[in-house]
Amino acid sequence: MSATDTVFALASGAGRGAIAVMRLSGAETGAIVARLAGGLPRARHASLRPLRDPADGEVLDEALVLWFPGPASYTGEDSAELHLHGGPAVMTAVGGALAALGARPAEPGEFTRRAFLNGRMDLTAAEGVADLIDAETEAQRRQALRQADGALARLYGAWADRLTRLLAHQEAAIEFAEDDLPTDLGDRARDGAAALRAEIAAHLADGGRGERLREGLLVAILGAPNAGKSSLLNALAGREAAIVSARAGTTRDVVEVRLALVGVPVTLADTAGLREAADEIEQEGIRRARRRAEEADLVLAVFAADVAPDPETLAWVRPGALVLANKVDLAAAPAVIGGVAPLAISARTGQGLDALRAHLAAAATRLAGAGDAALLTRPRHRAALTEAVAWLAEAEAASLPELVSETLRAALRSLGRLTGRIGVEDILDVVFRDFCIGK
Numbered sequence: 001m002s003a004t005d006t007v008f009a010l011a012s013g014a015g016r017g018a019i020a021v022m023r024l025s026g027a028e029t030g031a032i033v034a035r036l037a038g039g040l041p042r043a044r045h046a047s048l049r050p051l052r053d054p055a056d057g058e059v060l061d062e063a064l065v066l067w068f069p070g071p072a073s074y075t076g077e078d079s080a081e082l083h084l085h086g087g088p089a090v091m092t093a094v095g096g097a098l099a100a101l102g103a104r105p106a107e108p109g110e111f112t113r114r115a116f117l118n119g120r121m122d123l124t125a126a127e128g129v130a131d132l133i134d135a136e137t138e139a140q141r142r143q144a145l146r147q148a149d150g151a152l153a154r155l156y157g158a159w160a161d162r163l164t165r166l167l168a169h170q171e172a173a174i175e176f177a178e179d180d181l182p183t184d185l186g187d188r189a190r191d192g193a194a195a196l197r198a199e200i201a202a203h204l205a206d207g208g209r210g211e212r213l214r215e216g217l218l219v220a221i222l223g224a225p226n227a228g229k230s231s232l233l234n235a236l237a238g239r240e241a242a243i244v245s246a247r248a249g250t251t252r253d254v255v256e257v258r259l260a261l262v263g264v265p266v267t268l269a270d271t272a273g274l275r276e277a278a279d280e281i282e283q284e285g286i287r288r289a290r291r292r293a294e295e296a297d298l299v300l301a302v303f304a305a306d307v308a309p310d311p312e313t314l315a316w317v318r319p320g321a322l323v324l325a326n327k328v329d330l331a332a333a334p335a336v337i338g339g340v341a342p343l344a345i346s347a348r349t350g351q352g353l354d355a356l357r358a359h360l361a362a363a364a365t366r367l368a369g370a371g372d373a374a375l376l377t378r379p380r381h382r383a384a385l386t387e388a389v390a391w392l393a394e395a396e397a398a399s400l401p402e403l404v405s406e407t408l409r410a411a412l413r414s415l416g417r418l419t420g421r422i423g424v425e426d427i428l429d430v431v432f433r434d435f436c437i438g439k
């Protein structure tokens with residue numbers, strides 16, 4: 001299997017549909033499409049053609065054929081699209097004909113991988129394409145589109161360019177020192193490293209919003225048995241997702257629903273009521289409740305207004321938790337619970353739920369709101385940038401010029417891994433373009 005094979009894949013979803021899009025990419029695309037469609041249409045113009053079986057000339061389908069010669073195509077290679085009638089038999093027949101003509105089925109992500117290998121996009125943009133396909137909500141879609149469009153690629157590429165220039169200055173400083181010429185190039189490299197480090201550090205200090213938006217927020221509902229947790233989940237979800245009953249210990253497992261709040265995907269988790277349970281299954285449910293709450297971005301600590309607050313749930317009244325007094329249709333909400341003024345709600349009558357939704361929306365914006373900023377979205381980005389910051393700090397502190405060079409080079413490698421772009425040649429290019437060293 002080679003990256004230079006001509007590949008094909010169904011670009012639209014599998015199954016029946018009005019139209020299915022079969023996509024091809026690779027050097028043989030033009031020849032294969034010409035054989036199948038009796039000639040190549042004009043580049044980037046849709047043309048209706050019969051597709052014929054190369055073996056016996058039988059018409060397989062009438063298709064819209066689009067021809068995208070490289071390098072101005074998605075993959076950078078010669079590519080084509082066949083818009084077929086969307087039935088399984090059509091797909092099988094056309095797929096068989098393409099294979100008979102020498103193309104092979106593409107691996108998952110292979111079109112985008114080729115686009116990356118051909119320099120059509122960097123790694124972060126390729127990740128953005130994947131995220132765009134997976135996006136469930138508006139805010140996710142905007143963030144993914146921005147990234148696919150190269151927002152992170154431009155930011156990280158500009159940092160890599162600056163770093164390359166600093167490294168070139170530093171190398172030149174070493175050269176000039178050998179010639180006993182006075183120079184402040186070394187200081188300039190060090191100052192530049194400090195400035196760059198501050199910028200990257202500021203980008204890292206985003207509170208994890210981009211990553212949270214990509215992953216979605218986890219909100220866990222905790223409380224004593226019968227506090228009304230499942231009732232609250234159902235009220236917020238707008239459907240009977242969890243069983244509600246007057247019997248304490250109804251919920252045994254974690255019940256989750258997906259919601260979108262201000263465009264942020266949220267998993268709302270209802271859990272087993274916290275108490276000293278004798279029952280083995282209930283104990284396991286409570287263990288799961290606690291584990292989910294530990295993982296949660298936000299805990300809703302639910303108390304019933306008509307009973308005294310239980311110590312198990314009080315232990316979860318900590319910064320980052322939202323304290324709720326439920327059943328305020330039965331009794332007035334206490335002024336404070338665990339030192340915090342609770343939000344008064346009734347899962348039964350709906351009282352206070354709009355205020356709760358507003359609180360949740362504000363939390364979603366605070367924790368995962370991207371606004372217009374290009375935020376990092378993956379642990380991979382965070383790890384590479386954290387590494388670059390550490391190398392830059394070493395460069396600033398290094399006393400030997402060679403060590404400054406070494407550490408700047410390491411920082412550049414970290415950025416290079418992030419974008420998949422930087423090789424040593426880039427540094428050499430700048431050294432020889434920006435400097436006339438004269439020896």
Ligand SMILES: Nc1nc2c(ncn2[C@@H]2O[C@H](COP(=O)(O)OP(=O)(O)OP(=O)(O)O)[C@@H](O)[C@H]2O)c(=O)[nH]1
Pocket residue numbers: 223224225226227228229230231232243244245246247248249250251252271272273274326327328329330345346347348349
């Ligand atoms: N009056 C009143 N009753 C409520 C309210 N919320 C829940 N209930 C009732 O309280 C009882 C327990 O509700 P659930 O939602 O099952 O409580 P839970 O916290 O999920 O209980 P477990 O799953 O056993 O931990 C049910 O009879 C609900 O109808 C409320 O706001 N007002």
Ligand SMILES: [K+]
Pocket residue numbers: 225226244245246247248249250251
């Ligand atoms: K219950």
Ligand SMILES: [Mg+2]
Pocket residue numbers: 229230231242243244250251270271272273
């Ligand atoms: Mg329940």
